[in-house]
Amino acid sequence: MSTPHEAPVLDARDLSKVYEQGPRRVTALAAVSLELAAGTWLAITGSSGSGKTTLLNLLAGLDLPTSGAVWVAGTQMSTLGADARTDFRRRNIGFVFQFFNLLPTMTAWDNVALPLAAERLSRAEIEHRTAATLEAVGLTGLARHRPCELSGGEQQRVGIARALVMRPRLLLADEPTGNLDRASGDAVLALLRGVIERTGLAIVMVTHSPSAAAAADMALIMEDGRMVASGHRAAVASARTATAS
């Protein structure tokens, strides 16, 4: 899914994940490979239990594959130790959650500034970047509000700001519009598109929503832990239509 001349931001090869539940072995993911270039938006769709979230967790380095490997910006995640992986994730991967996962005791500002503080940047740098990122998502006026004082759409924009504040190469989004109304969802998708155009990062988005999937450039369809189709969104859609008919 990347052009031959540019190094992919994300390169996953033959990813498999097998869970052992007592005597039973459950294959959550089987031999999934994908590549993603900078400035590309990939939507992963599939029914519940098809392995979407497992794939996302492997791509984020939150979980390690049973076999296969993931390279993000040329670095193989599984070769890193726990601390190095955490540092790498902080610097290179942003994560947006369906349920926002904002820290409830922190203000919007503090939530966004947290990864910068973990990076031990200077106070001035932290303030500059946090202000700029909040402005980019249109939340300057709500910076001192706590999550409980924000609407769902506003919370998700804080979540996106937090994911972007470290200027990552890759953004992983797990149903980013799944917990929002239509208008808020559309606003979030527009925001993500704007981010891609401004920064050139790559996005991998897991979604059930056809309208959210339609916002992406590329599509990957999963069933029972296997990748059944992938490519440009339009091509995948027509291939699926043809298969179905």
Place this chain on the structure above:
Amino acid sequence: MPATTPSRRDARSPGIVGTLIRTLTFPHWDRHRLRTVLTVGGVALGVATVVILIDVGNSVLASFEHMLGTMAGTMELEVTSPSGTVDERLLDVVASVPGVREAAGLVEGFVPMADDPEESLYLVGIDFLGSRAWEQQFPRKRIAIDDELLFISDPTSVALTPAMAARLNLSPDAALPVVTPDGPRPLHWRGTLGDIPPAALFDGAIGVMDLPAAQLFLNRVDRLDRIGVQLTAGASADVVRERLVAALGPGVDVASPELRGQQSERALLSLRAMLLCNTSYGIIVGALIAYHTVAVSVRQRRRELALVEMLGVRRRTLFLLCSLESMALAGAGATLGVGLGRVAAAAAAGGIGAVVSEIWARVDVPAATHSTPGALVAVAIGFAGAFVATAVAFVGTFRVPTVEALRPAGIAPPDSRTFLAPLTLGLVLIASAWLLAFAPHGLAFVPLVIALAGTHDVAYFGVCLIAPALVLYTGRALRRFAHRSCRLPWRLAAENLPRAPGHGGATVAIIAVATGIAISCACLVQSFEQAWVGWIEQHFAADLFVGSGARIRLLAGPPMSPTVARTLATVPGVAAVEPFRVLPFRIGDRPTFLQGISVDDRLAHGGLAMVEGTFAAAAPALRDGSGVLLSDNLAVRLGLHRGDPIDLAVPGGHRRFRIEGTFIDYQGSLDLGAVAIATNQLAAIWRDENANLFRVWLLPGTPVAETRAAVLARLGPGYFVMTGSQFVAGTRTVLDGFFRSTWALVVVIALVGVVGVVNAQLASVLDREVEIVTLRTVGLSIRDLTRSVVLECSMLGALGGLSGALLGAMLGAQFLRLALPLVTGWRIPLELPVTLLAVVVVSSAAVSALAGYVPARALAGLGTRHRSTD
């Protein structure tokens, strides 16, 4: 917009830990104020428990050493006799030994006030006017005597402290009636003790007499309790000691006063063992509560920690954050605990001192001695408990994959195999308490206490390990049972019980440990009292008991001369007067007691409760002085049996006796044990005809109450006369006083347990906030929800109470069967406190139910609007 690189780091960065403390920790504490207070309170209680026990134990020993040191003064050696007293003629022998500068004799004793028998006076007889040996303890210039000649010539002259004189409202030369062995006699206040070290002892209740007068007064003519020795400059204590031993011959000991202190401390062995065991319980409970409260606090924030890690904060940074939080709370709790503990120790020290005075040796504990190392140990336990809790809870938190932890309901069903290894290890640890059976008799104090406390501590740790498995398996069994029930609260409670065995297991462990300690203590107390009182009723019975002083003491009271017996015999209706004598005695360096028993009176009234031999068979050898009896506990500790020879110190040397049998004894020797000889032999060999207690037998049909009144009238003030039932009740009161510290500990432990349960249940219910709101949404009533939570909590409480009761009963049995014989030699049958067992199980369930009720009610009453898991 390039990705952030490590090169952008700045030393002036605010720091992630500081940021997290400001944005996570402080708001968390603020949002969960009750739980924060409970955590601090839990650590404080744990630390306070340890501080109290250490300070109280130290206070008693320090006061004891202070008293001995104050009286010994500059004496470098002391001559004493294991047989009790030293022949006064030896004073000249001691003084003539090269290297001895001064030698001075001393007699001492406590005499009750005739007008107020509750108060007693510590009488010391020394040659303070003629000998310079006492110049440091009793400097002549600080003892004001108006007429020295009168003081010396009148054997009733005494020098008192101004405090004592003021307390008794005495005027100079006023009479102060005290009870001597020969009956009430007056002392006359003819001197005032100024600011001298001994004047501060016993709250000023000290009187100094001239040596010959005191000997007369205390019935110790020609005898001394000890001879103090000062050496010439440059003389070696070891060399002089050897010369003294050679000059004095057998039957006396020459040692430094410190050694006497050590011997006296040996007399307190069982008290020290009890206090140290209790301290170890305090340590367990303190550490457990510190662990539990902190662990719950960390576990409750599982999602939050996982999220922060996912955002790029290193795990070690998070661990540092959690540790700092725990240390801060532990610091606050420890500071509070040390303060609380010291206040409580100060309040309790006097009471414990009174118990020690009542039972073992007179000791004045005017104030608590606060031990800095003890406080540091307690604080270290608080911090260590909190740190271990943080580490374990942290590891547990991140054992769940970050992805799982981030899910709103990310709790996987527990895998029962996970709990098998801790279950097995826990059961092995509990069973290992019986390894104490392999401990040999005569074990030194430190290894003995380590063995005693260690086996119990390990068993309590074992129950902590098996608690999660108990919750899981019991919960699963209840779930099967509850499926048949149509009552929703039951079904919900049974469904929830095995869901988080670690969480529920922590609650069960706290309750089990607290109730286990309570039950094992109760087993000990009940068995002990039952055996003691039963023995008194069967083998120490009489119609009346007569003693000197205000009331019955566990050990012997002040001595009474044969004239008292003769007076008693003249009271109408009295059939027989049986003397009972107890003297301090030593076998080697082991403190014990010498009992004088009237063989014929004993034969006439049922003999003794014999373990080996019969009293009737032993009687002839006792009468002719060739045989003695040993109390069973002493025989056990010495490894001696009927028929064995035993060498005993007698005035002027040693003598070999044959052990004619062993007998059960509680009253006359306590845990130290006794050698019993016939009273005629005591008079012949030890020249002692006194008695500490008279058992009086009445003629058939004689009214007891009237005779008691007649005896009191005949003896005058300063004596107690009790009926048999009063004597038993009095003994029971003294025993209760002895075990009061144990019960106080149980109360503290119960409080700690309650804090733990409230904390755990509060956290557990708060964890299920979303679930409870969901259940409300689907139509469950507030009442049903509250009931289900309360039922679940009471199930946990009952499980903890039941396992604690079983463990406590087992440890109680182990203590009586193995530990008590090792410490005291006593072999006491187990009496299970059945009622208490039932009460403990029910009250554990009730306390847990109450602990769950308040948060359950609050949560069940929440609106049904959807609450974000954030």
